[in-house]
Amino acid sequence: MSATPPNSGAPTGPRRWLGLLAAVALVCGGIVYTVEQRTQDARSHPVVVRTSTPTPGTPKATKPSKIAAAVAARRIAVDTILLRRAQAVAAGNEPLFLADLDPANKKLIAAQKILFANLVEMDFGELGYSQAEERFDPAAVRAHGSTTYLVRVLMRYQIPKVDFTPVTTELGYTFIARGGRWLLTDDDDLDADLGPGAHREAWDLGRIEVQRGPRVLVVVEKGDTKRGRAIVRAAAEGLGEVTRYWPRKWAGSVFVIALDETDVRDARFADEDIESAASTGSTFSSLPGQDTADGTVAGGYIVINPNERDRVDEILLSHEITHVATADLGGYEPLWLAEGSAEYVSWRGIEAISGPAEVGKWEQEVIDEALPQLSALPTDAGFYQNSADVYGVSWLAVRYLVQRIGLGNVEDLYEDLARNGNDQAARDRILLTRTGLTEATLWSALATYRPQR
Known part of the structure; x- marks a missing residue:
């Protein structure tokens, strides 16, 4: 998944609050600029920032451009909408959740009613939305008009007893200005430009x-x-x-x-x-x-x-x-270890139900049929597309390591690799230190492995 860093350049302290007050005043005044006006104003009204007190006779500093003021006003207006939506979910207030939707988009309104019901049913312990960066799509401007504002939105939430810490997902919102206010008019214009799975959470579907x-x-x-x-x-x-x-x-x-x-x-x-x-x-x-x-x-x-x-x-x-x-833990562990460990646990469950004979039968099948199809441990690249029984071979590798060093040490190996195994050299160093084997020598050991029955 890829994402673009959010804008973190907002001023802090008293200057920020002064900016907010000015922006709120502009929102109340209904100042709106089209795409064309933004471009023209940016060219003809550059922003000048002075860091020292002007001496007598020095020309006064240029006032902030109209476009800068309008952008600040828009940001505050959209922030307010996002805050209202989070508050509406917390309060179970559907009218408040729908209050800032474009009334002309009936399809969006119907979908947002379903979304609201789902978000309430999830019973989030924490929920919030924030603007990341503005995006531009000429097709969206043609569809929604010259005041179109597309923005990547970060949804931060926490499901009680599931998420140890608040987690983040992405959305893409399209706003338009109409009648002196900003309205949410679409929520999927940016889906193709977001990371994998964005706007595809359980409550979105x-x-x-x-x-x-x-x-x-x-x-x-x-x-x-x-x-x-x-x-x-x-x-x-x-x-x-x-x-x-x-x-x-x-x-x-x-x-x-x-x-x-x-x-x-x-x-x-x-x-x-x-x-x-x-x-x-x-x-x-x-x-x-x-x-x-x-x-x-x-x-x-x-x-x-x-x-x-x-x-x-x-x-x-x-x-x-x-x-x-x-x-x-970090996610740097090789896939053969991740999938092999998961298979190890599930086959221990099978063994508890069916006895060791069932496990021994599959182990022999892996040795006789799966191992000869490979020449090394399964690599991360193409792991899930491999036609060989890479899950079985991965399980066999973990089973062998458990017999060699013990399950507790395999778990320690897993954690070390997950946190620190970010390249092949690191993986081999960690594996060698903890097991006396590299991936290559582990494979050689598996190739001659004959389990005791």
């Missing part, structure tokens, strides 16, 4: 229903109550398996999204992930590009492939919950 259990939150289509409750039970069992079979002490909760949608967040089951039963995508307290290039991962949400919703069980969810339980 039609009317939802939320089912809750201890440390579990499940979102399904409105009225899909039976399925939602069944997934809550399966998730609770999967959570118990992760607690039993993965040593990291993790007090988090699980958010499962099971909608009739093939494109939710950054899970795209209509294309490359069509065969996946589920996907765990990261949440970010700071989006990539916002403060750092990689962003700051806060956790993860599970999205179920709509074609697999009737087959969700604790085995599938224990795999995905392992990803959630490790999501905040």
Whole structure:
């Protein structure tokens, strides 16, 4: 996901408050400039900033341009709209949420009514919106008129008992000036220019229903109550398996999204992930590009492939919950370790149900059939497109390491790699220090591995 850093150049202290007062006065006066007027005014009225007191006879400083004043007024007006929308959700006040919509866009109004109901049902502990940077799209200007203002908006929220810290997602809003006020006239003009999964959160995709259990939150289509409750039970069992079979002490909760949608967040089951039963995508307290290039991962949400919703069980969810339980460590671990660890936990659950014979049978199949298809451990590049059983080989690698150094040490290895394994040299150094192996020698060991029965 890529994002553009928000504008952080706003003045602070008394100067900022003076600017706000001036801008509010301009909003009340109904000052609005078109795209053409902005361009002309910027050329003919440059802003001059003086840092010293002028001496007698020195020409007075040029007043701030009309365009600068109008931009400041617009920013305050839009900030006020965004604040009102967050306050409306907190208060359960639908008229306030809809008050700043373009009355001519009936489709938008209908969609925003559904969005409001969903946001209220999510019961956020924290919710806020802020402007990032302005965007420009000539097609949007042609569609909405010369006062069109497109802006990337950061939605910051926290789901109680799910998010350890507030997390951020992106939206793109289109505003127009009409009758001396700014109105939200569209919310998807910028979708194609936002990061993967933006404006594709669970609450953005039609009317939802939320089912809750201890440390579990499940979102399904409105009225899909039976399925939602069944997934809550399966998730609770999967959570118990992760607690039993993965040593990291993790007090988090699980958010499962099971909608009739093939494109939710950054899970795209209509294309490359069509065969996946589920996907765990990261949440970010700071989006990539916002403060750092990689962003700051806060956790993860599970999205179920709509074609697999009737087959969700604790085995599938224990795999995905392992990803959630490790999501905040950094994300630099190799995929063979991430997927192999998740498979290790889920197969421990299978072993508890079916006994060690079932696990031994699959282990032998991996050795006989999957290993010969590869010449090295599965690489990150192309991992999910590989036709070989990369999940099985990854599981075998983790199973081998558990036998060699113990599960607790494998978890320590995972955490070290997730935080610090940002290139191959670092990965091999960490792996060698903690296991006595590199990825290459680990592969060689697997190639000659003969498990004891």
